[in-house]
Structures are given as structure tokens and as C-alpha cells.
Amino acid sequence: MRTRRHNGSRPVSRRRFLELGVLGTAAVGTGRAFGRKGRPSGSGPRPNFLLILTDQQGLDTISALGCADAHTPNMDRLVRGGVSFMQSHSANPLCSPARSSLFTGRPTTETGVIVNGLSVRETIPNLGQWLGREGYDTVYIGKWHLPVSFTYNVKGFTVIPAGMGGQGTLGDGAVSRASQGYLLNRRGDKPFLLVASFLQPHDICQFVTMHSRAPDRLAYPDIAGDLPKLPPNFTFDEHEPRSVKEKRKRSWSDEQWRYYIWSYHRMVEEVDAEIGRVLGALEDSGQADNTIVVFTADHGEGRGRHKMVVKNYLYEEAEKVPLVVSCPKRMKRNARDETHLVSGLDVMPTMCDYAGIRPPQQMRGKSLRPLLEGNTTEWHDFVAAEVAVTGRMIRTAGYKYITYQGDPVEQLFDMKHDPWETRNLASDSRHAAALAEHRKLLKDWSARLDVAPIPESVRRRIDRARRKL
Amino acid sequence: MASQKAKRRRGYNAEETRSRPLSLAALKAYGALEAFARPEGEFDPAGGWRHTYRLWLVGNRWHQYRGFLDVKRGTSDGGHSVDLEVRRSLLMSHQPAIHETTASLTCAGDALCTPRSWEIKAETLDITGKPFPLSRLVASASVKGGRIEGRRGGRTFDRRVPTPFTSDFSLFDVVQRLAKQETKPMRFALLQDLDEVKEEHVLSYRERLSFEIGGAGLALHCYQQIGRGILPYRYYVDGQGRLLFAISGIRAYILDPKVQVQHKRSVERLARRPGK
Secondary structure, eight states, X not given: OOOEEEETTEEEEHHHHHHHHHHHHSOOSSGGGOSBOOOOTTOOSOOEEEEEEESSOOGGGOGGGTOSSOOOHHHHHHHHHEEEETTEEOSSSSHHHHHHHHTTSSOHHHHSOOSTTOOOOTTSOXXXXXXXXXXXXXXXXXXXXSSOSSOSOOTTSEEOOOOOTTOHHHHHHHHHHHHHHHXXXXXXXXXXXXXXXXXXXXXXXXXXXXXXXXXXXXXXXXXXXXXXXXXXXXXXXXXXXXXXXXTOOOOOOHHHXXXXXXXXXXXXXXXXXHHHHHHHHHHHTTOGGGEEEEEEESOOOOTTGXXXXXXXXXXXXXXXXXXXXXXXXXXXXXXXXXXXXXXXXXXXXXXXXXXXXXXXXXXXXXXXXXXXXXXXXXXXXXXXXXXXXXXXXXEESSEEEEEETTOSOOEEEETTTOTTOOOOOTTOGGGHHHHHHHHHHHHHHHHTOOOOOOOHHHHHHHHXXXXXX | OOOHHHHHHTTOOHHHHHTSOOOHHHHHHHTTTTTOOOOOSOOOTTSOEEEEEEEEEEOSXXXXXXXXXXXXXXXXXXXXXXXXXXXXXXXXXXXXXXXXXXXXXXXXXXXXXXXXXXXXXXXXXXXXXXXXXXXXXXXXXXEETTEEEEEETTEEEEEEOOSXXXXXXHHHHHGGGSOSSOOOOEEEEEEETTXXXXXXXXXXXXXXXXXXXXXEEEEEEEEEEEOTTSOOEEEEEOTTOOEEEEEETTEEEEEOTTHHHHHHHHHHHHHHSOOO
């Protein structure tokens, strides 16, 4: 029988209790690097952090960033109050892997979370552990998925259990209500890190399944005139790796595709309303001026681009995600950063920087702070992403290179002239130099990684997948 | 959830059922209507009534009971005011917790049952019913001149509300009083859970239909609601206007006066299951 002890409002299992005890006496992971950075004197109180996560939200779904089909007044507020990164990439466009990188600043090959449902490697500390040890009140509400989607046991965080697996439409209301409650009820002087982790618009996965055999006619004829247009890359060069082709199994009519995109935007609006509830509570709490709000998502959604649904591949619709950082008194307002390549790996270093805390060693991302405050800085020449165990992407300012280990088909896109990724230039001799350069970038990046062991069960899955190729 | 044997008996085909949008027929195939009993007796939508709905959702790999919504209506001020008492209880996933919302609304006796003032409490409870204190939200508000003024978590707030508007709770009353034929659609802003404004909503008559359940046909009228921030709703009322079912996306509300008994059992089952 399990035993529980209460730590504040959190039920704590015996195992968890022992873990907390261990963490209290031993440094997590690379303990030598642990410690407060010298913060400049007179820099004021340490900021709070509100990390708002959505699930399966592509970058271009926010009305203030140009999406004409969704109405997102609350995300728009964040956009107006801060900096929106228009070249923001998921480290791995799948739920658990992307989250492992967001919460550790490490690529998924290093966290060990290369597919859904795995835990982060024990030696790598997460954001909650790192900030919690520096005096932050760290609270987690909503989807976690490392390894369990919804849990009351997240290392480094006090958990307020709220949310429903696979059912964002009702569960997210509980997440926003609990977040609202926390912001309005908290007492004391400690700075906080609150993670409000929503599931929507992830319900689109159910929508896709539930429309596998779509009806012959539109379910709601009244909306026929409101359906969004098909994307410009609905037709494209299908010279692709096999594992990407295999994901494309829709037999919908154009109208059904448009209805699916329309429905997805309603789900984005649904989570927008939940975000509004949390932002309203932050304002009511009197802490808004000293709280840095980071809004991002784990990965995007197909939306008919490349005739794709859902995620787990490396085209822009699946791997580009919103990243908006807002705190009007500390950074630029209503600014769009169109040029810097950023990824989920940069979130944790940014928070450490603003908290005045040295980040863990081997962090692969960089603090966004100079970009947020309009200062010049050296920045990444490229971002890398991984997917589906064998997929790798290198994105530079000019090109995107995609390869799947063991698959002879590589992809190279000229992102300046073909931003919708419609023409694969990998076999075009005029781009041979770019191809070679990107292959080398990937090789060098891969060589620098501290690769986590792969669990035997996952290894067997990989072997099965390779045999299919 | 129905047993495998029961599913086989009614010819349930998981793949076939899951590959279609949620509908009354799909609910029947899933077995979600097995506990449904046709309500008997006279019903006056404009009078006092109490309806409890089973909340049922389709998930990634499962479909299941998720909680209930209880709505009680009364009138005062000679019918010029409508009082709604609402309780919603939701089972959270993978964790022994319940999210509970209770609300008392005083609404105008108009077609939209427009909220005039309300109190709402929302909190997360552990399986024994003990609240997580930090999660509790208590708010009260009233509408004055197109603005909502109130207190939330001990602090005052004031915000604009588009007009006309109604709440998602009020709609459980509104649809029962609509004409059972095609009429001018109602346009409004939705105040979801009494604090989330969702605009451009349209409620309209959709169709008359007969649905077979328990070996006999059930005459129904269907209304649909389309708007920002929701997947379209279909509300199904019987000949007297009684709301029996509502479906939106992956969720369904099924009239079931006994659902709170099942809810208690579900909570007890959850308490016995180890959390993660």
C-alpha cells in the first residue's frame, strides 16, 4: 500500500519523499556548475516566470502574427507585450521529446526521450529542479508527459493535478482554473515559476481519427463560406523519405481538408481563452510587471500542408512553434524577430539568465535575453531538430536539410525562395555545395552530443522500423 | 463502460465507430446510451426543473465517463428572473483528483437567459474531497451597462462584455425554450464558465429527426451552435423541449438523473487505483 506525506498542497509518495530528501543533500546532475551568477547590484527583485505551453500549435496560428482564420485576442496580448520569434523551431516535433528539451535545454538524443513516454535521463536536471534550488516556488499544472501525460509527480515541482489525457476540450479549463487559483492565492515573497501546460489544440488528433471515414457532405453547411483556403503547398514535390510518405494516408475531399483546418483553428481559439484566464489572473495578482511570460508549444500540426495531418516529421508546419516572450517593463514590446533561429533549447537558458542563475553545464541552447532587449550578440548559425528516432534537420538562414538515417532520400529546401518547402533540391547539382555544407553541419553537431543510452524496448522498435525500409 | 460481451452483442466495431464523427448513432454504438432512460411526465421548460447530464468523452485510445453537469432552474420576480444552480464535477486523468465547479446565476427571463449576476467557485479536490487550497477560485460579478464588475480571488475586476451575450450554462435553458422549427438564428457572444468571452456565436434550428433507442423511436429536434472557440454543438430536445443530449467534438452530455451515483462509484474506483 502506498503511503503519502503532504508537502504543502502536494500529495507525496514515499518514493518521491525519499527523492526529495536525496535532492536536498546532493547536487542534481552536473553539480559543479550549480550556483548563482553574479547579478548586477540594483537589478531589482528576481522575476517570476509564467511558462504557458500549448500542445500541437503551429507558429502561424496567432491572429496578431497574421493568421486570418483564428481569433486569438489573448495570444495577441502576449505578442503586443513582448517579442515573437518568427524562426522558432521545436527541438523534436513530438510531445515527450519536445518537452524534454524545453525543460532541460538539451537535445533529445541527450535527454534520452527520443519517442513518447520516456523519462529524462536521471543525470540531467530540469527547469523546476534548477530554479527550485535557487529559491523559486515551482508549480506545475497540466500536461507533463515525461513519461506520463498527467501526473502528480514531477521532479522539482509542486503539482496541482489538473487536466485530462487526450481531452483538452474539458481538461484545459481545469488547468486554467487551477493556474488562476494559484496566482491569486499564493502568498509570500518567493519568486515563482508557474507552468500552465494546456493540451489544446491537441484534440485535433481525435478529430483526425474520428474523420477517417469522413461523411460525404459537410457536417455544417452554414460554415461552407468560412472555410479557410487550402495551403499553397497542398501540392508539392513528393520526392520524400519513405517514413514521411507513410504518414500521408488521408483520402479527404478538398472541402473535408478545409473543414479539418477550420476545426483546428477553433481548438486554437479554445486554448486562447484558457490563456486569457491565466493572464487575467496574473494581472489581478499585481505581479504582471515582474513576471516574464514565455509562451510556446511542443510542436505544430500538419493543417493540410504537404497534405499532412498531426506531427512527428520535419516540415515547417510540424516543427515551427510559437515562441513569445513578454514582460513589457524588461524587454521590447510588440517586436517580431524575423531572423534569429531559435529553438526550445533556448528557453531554459533564458530563464536562468533572467533569474541570475548559472545554467546547467552542457546546455545546448542560448539565452534569448540579448535578443529580447535589443542588444547585439553572436547567435546560432543554425538550429538542429530530431524526430522519429532517425530523422534529423539542420535549418540555416537559407536552407533546410532533412535526412532519415537509413533512407536514401535526403531533402534540401531553399527557404528564402521556397518557404513552403515544395521543391526538394537535394539532387539538384546547383545546390550541391549547400547540401555538402548542411551534411557537415549535421555531422559535426551529432559528434558533439552526449548520447543517452536507448532503452531496449525502443531499440527493438527502431530495428523493426529499419527493416521495413 | 460497457463490457466486451455487451459490445459484441450489439455488434460494436471499434474501428468503424471511432472513424466517424461523434453522433447519436456513434454514442449508441459506443454503449454510452445504455443507461439512458426516456424521461416521463410533463415538462415545462419555462418553469422549475433540474437536469443532470453524464459527461462522456472520446479519448486517444478510449472513450469514457468523465463526470457530470447538474443544472437546476427556478424563476423569481414573476418570471422576469431565472435562477440557475450549476454543479460540474470532472475526473482528472492519471491522477487521483477531481475538478469541481459550482455556480449560482441570476439571469434575465429573456430568450438568451442573459446572466445578470453570479457567484462561481472552482477548485481541484483530492480523492477524499479535500481541496488543493492554492487551486481554489471564488468569484462574483454583476453586469452593468455592458461591463462585468466583480471580485475574483479577493480582488476587484471590471471588463467589457459584448452584447447580446449568454453563458454556456444558460444555453442548457435556452435551447429548451426555442421554437421547434426553423426561425431566425440567435446571435450572441458566449461567456464560457462565466469569464471567457467567445464571440460570433450563432444558435439555429437544424432538423427534426427520429432516433431509435430501447427498441422505439424517439422524436427529437436538433439545434446547432457555431462560434469562436468551440467545436460546433448539437443540442437534441424532445417534443416537450427537454434537452436530452448535446454533442460537440469529442464530448457528449447525456441526460441521466442517476449519474451522480455512478460518479461516486467512479471516484471510489479511482481512489483504489494507484496514481502515477
